[in-house]
Amino acid sequence: MQILDPKGSFLKNLILSLVLLGVSSLLIPAVLKQIDDRKAIDQQRLQDELSRQDKVVDAQAALLATMAADFWAYELYASDVVISRDERFGQDNWHQRAVDAYYLQSGPLLGTMRAEISTLLQLAPQANYDAFLQLYEGEISALDSCLLELMKIEAASSGTPQPSATPQPAGSPQPSRCVASEGKFAGATWDTLATSIVHQGLAGSLDREFANLAQAFRLQDRLADAPQMPTPES
DSSP states (O other): OOOOOOHHHHHHHHHHHHHHHHHHHHHHHHHHHHHHHHHHHHHHHHHHHHHHHEEEEHHHHHHHHHHHHHHHHHHHHHHHHHHHGGGOOTTTTHHHHHHHHHHHHHHHHHHHHHHHHHHEEEEEEEEHHHHHHIIIIIHHHHHHHHHHHHHHHHHOSSSOOOOOOSSOOOOOOOOOOOOOSSSTTTOOOOOHHHHHHHHHHHHHHHHHHHHHHHHHOOOOOHHHHHHOOOTTTO
């Protein structure tokens, strides 16, 4: 018959408890450190994501502002060339000044506008890029080609442009037309271009596309769905 030694059992239990306590004192800090490290990593990732979203929003706002300024600047130069031919406004040499400004400004401005459209590929949905590309190629570039052709014909025929509002007598030559130009304004005259401006043709297109782009750039819903920064208590 085996006799149990109460003192030996107590000693074994004490040693076992001390061992467990020592192991726990080593493991618990290691586990807590892993938890803290994971929280720090997650928090840093969240901060990086929020920072990236802020940069995207800032870039979108800047692009929207610069594109609007450039596109409307072109509309102003083009409209100025067409409207200034009407003698009813009574400003001497206005048309020639408008033509000179168009020749000086339109080329670099059109290049900048096309580059801005390419930037939309990085910051806007594909649909907005396609819409602005269509606007540029189908309307703005076509208007530029027609204006350049009409101004060239005008310069070759006379040093003083004739107002478009002046009635043409019977048997007079037909008004100059955009014959070489293609697209929306093929066959257009100064008068038809003036009608398009009066009816807000290009201006209406700009209003529509920039309204759509501004709507696409609103990221409140996406930001609302993003995870929130944890508070110190959490």
